[in-house]
Amino acid sequence: MTKKLEISAGQVPEIGPDQFALLEKLTNAIAVSGDEHEVRQIVLEEVKLLADDVQVDALGNVLVTKFGRGEGRVRVMLASHMDEIGLMIVQKNDDGQFEFERVGGIDERQLPGKAVLVGREHLPGVIGAKPIHMTTTSEREQKIEVSSLRIDLGPEIGDQVKPGDWATFATRFGILGPSIRAKALDDRLGVATLIELLKHAPENIDLLLAFTVQEEVGLRGARVAAYRFDPDMAIAVDSTPANDLPNWDSEVENARYNTKLDGGPAIYVMDGATIGDQRLVNLLTGVGDANAIPYQIRQPGSGGTDAGMIHQVRAGVPSVSVSVPSRYIHFAAGIARIDDWANTLKLLHTALSQVTPELLAVERRA
């Protein structure tokens, strides 16, 4: 271990080459819900010299504690999920062909013609499609069903892959001008954010970081993590779709964008799983306003983050979510703005630095 530690409590973390390197490592890793091993190893390596306590629990969550200093410290839980949507091999057929199922919400129209990586060894494979020459016009108007698709690993794959192995898109991390392009930005952006916050942990609070498992299949890791931490408040740090594309009818305004790129961190008032605690919503928007950190309100609607479980644990945990907006979430490659990520870090760090017991001493007003 020769890596120099840059611990700078109190300072606002910034995005630079080290942060990109971390995000690259995280997004190129494979960690489909239920098999978060690879990201867990990266996280454990990153946090081990920074944390006061590190635990891996029964579900595989990584639970990191960093104590603050002084009296009256609020126990603040931050949660980001390590898992990503992906595929599971379910049946071996002849000639290196494998049937597979989706894990988490993947649009089946995203699958044909993609390269994938399978298993811990990242074995390359492809999901092909029937030659267009052999399809009929009416066939091309139908979705290609997942049950008819195969992952092809080549005829001599042998026993290197077996049913139960996980797979995901083979997309590599890249920087496109002001943007990041990668798979699994949902939620490796959050994971990277938590690691950066740990490096710059505010000393006024006890920082409880949950790197959670199984978010994409039902917010399952967060539930047991919150039970164990028993925090005073919680923030889920996630990534949420930016559907800020033009409406086909150019006369009509896109009123359903969820979030917009360059709009800054997305603060949640309500999604399908949580109604944000207004004390925390106000803290975040107030910090944004006072420090000229851009932010946006994520459009209220469906969807959910780890906060959906956390706020209902034990006798209740005041909770809110903050997301880095990203286009094409749950697709082979997402696109997020570097500035939005930087401002998310800044907003969270500044807000956490201002958390005091008085914040929660007032009755929940919403």
Next chain:
Amino acid sequence: MNDFLPFLKKMISAPGLSGFEGPVRKIIQEAWEPLTDELSVSKIGSLHGLKKGQGPEPRKRVLISTHMDAIGMMVTGIEEGLMRITQIGGIDHRILPGQSVIVHGREELPGQVVQPPAHLLPESAGSGPVKMDYLLVDVGLRPAEVVEKVRVGDLVSYAQEPLELTGEALAGHTLDNRASVAAATICLGELQNRLHDWDVWAVASVQEEETLGGAQTSPFEIRPDIAIVVDVCFAKGPGASDWRNLPFGGGVGLGWGPNIHPALYKAFEEKAKALEIPYNRDLMPKMSGTDAMAVQVVAEGIPTAVLGIPLRYMHTPVEMVSMKDVRRVGRLMAEFIADLKPDAMDKINWEE
């Protein structure tokens, strides 16, 4: 318990619908009484049997969770002596017309599910399969007597008697999941003659088919170090031949997926190989559809394994299992538990 067949047949001849497990709990209680050191009933009706280990205290705890509740029906209304019904758990309404049932009113009333003629139903409802909303139960009594003996909320259960088929196949209703209760009982029986360090908590849980209520609450009380959920899984049969279906009579289904701790999967796999007990990997890419969904996320989380008994025709009155598979699951569990050393948790980790 050398011959568990009478016990299993007795269980699948009893009702015990989700939320109303009393009748079957009594049968299980009698069977577990001589096999356990302590028996208790949870606040919502799950049966907890403790067989103490011989290791030094404090002892680790292994939970065996098998749900004992059954799917069935409930009376929603009474019209002219005929009863309207809704389901408890998931029933395909297409298998109901003509089924023999028992209505559990002020007394047990044998009867049958009837499908009214199409011309007595709304136009859209009569031609295809008739939905449960339109099906009726007839117990052969006159309206005045029915009103006296039946009220809204009374239960209706399948009346199918157990059938022993060739090749050690057993058919009947509610083999989901009483076959697993039998397997847990076999396990407790085998452990009578074995030393085991860990405490064994056998739970016959309630409400799996509705709320997973037993699986959510009993582990909270027991706080096991690991859990083994036993449930039936899909066996290959007519219309069920893809990767989700395991060979009938082909051995234990070993669950694999997010609900299952991989170290426990591995331990069971190794044990099955060593004992030459046939098994198949039962893939559960998302949720397992078993008590494990709830057990795994109780409190701070519990490492969980899922063992399956391949079963045909799930949720019909003629479910079918192979007794061979029931015995295999019981034996595999007993061997696994007997081998749990006081420090076994050191290996149940995520250092893969």
Next chain:
Amino acid sequence: MKSLIQKLVETPGPSGFEYKIRDTVREAIGDSADEIRVDALGNLIAIKGKKAAGGKRVMVSAHIDEIGLMVTHVEKDGFLRVTNVGGVNPLTCIGGRVLFMNGTRGVIGVSGVKAGSLPKITDLFVDVGAVSREDCPVKVGDVCGFERPFLDLGKRLVAKSMDDRIAAAVAIEALKRLESTPNEVHFVFSTQEEVGIRGATTAAYGVDPEVGFAVDVTLSGDTPDAMPRMETALGNGPAIKVRDASFIADPRLVDWMVRQAEAAGIPYQMEVLTAGGTDGRAIQLTRAGVPAGCVSIVCRYIHSPSEMVDADDVENSVRLLVKLLSEPIELD
């Protein structure tokens, strides 16, 4: 009691934004409770009685949140696009009025519905009289309740949010009339029921009851062509729940409730509801499990702006609840 009901149903409080209705309930309880507290999710918990011989710690839960709408987008000409808070039927919204928590009022319009199809929530818009995005007095994330005055038809009472303010009224009245009890009764006025029984989940964990009752409304089967077909009807007394889609009431408790109602000569009806859920689920499944039941008030037109209950049912529900809470609860 009618004035209490009116005050409760006319106070806005969509799920997650219950602070006004909580204040209304707190004021109505006054000094009738031994202790009052508010938990992390905003549940108001009023405790009455001390555990005596044969007594239990009992949770009674009536939810104070209501369905509503939340702003998702402000268009450039000042129209508001909205999403639902809880189970809102777009059909019953059109032409209705809303009241935002900041006092702004508006009307609901609809756009883009093709002939022969039903409106979706995304087809609705709210007009608060603004002419541009800039002069609009509400913003993305602001929430509103439906606005409709209380209507007293004598035997029948009509209002928006009878679900579940009528139960809150019943619980408040029962709390006041409860003179002596061997039980320590925790009256929970719960939040966020309409979005997934969330408030009662944390309240039940915090209260850690030995027995629990939800008080909620249930569907009525006595309107023309009611589907699903139910035996429940207005005026036949409080309904004792056997099951709904979220939980199965503890059969021991159901039997005991029936016996108590018969002993006190209170009319009752049995309820099997194939849709919907109540706080009873949260109580039953908390910690190591809790025997739970539910007293239901039969209600027509649930989740419309004109929900109707029967005044005698309301009174009998109070009587039943007082009876249930006044004595030791026998489960075997």
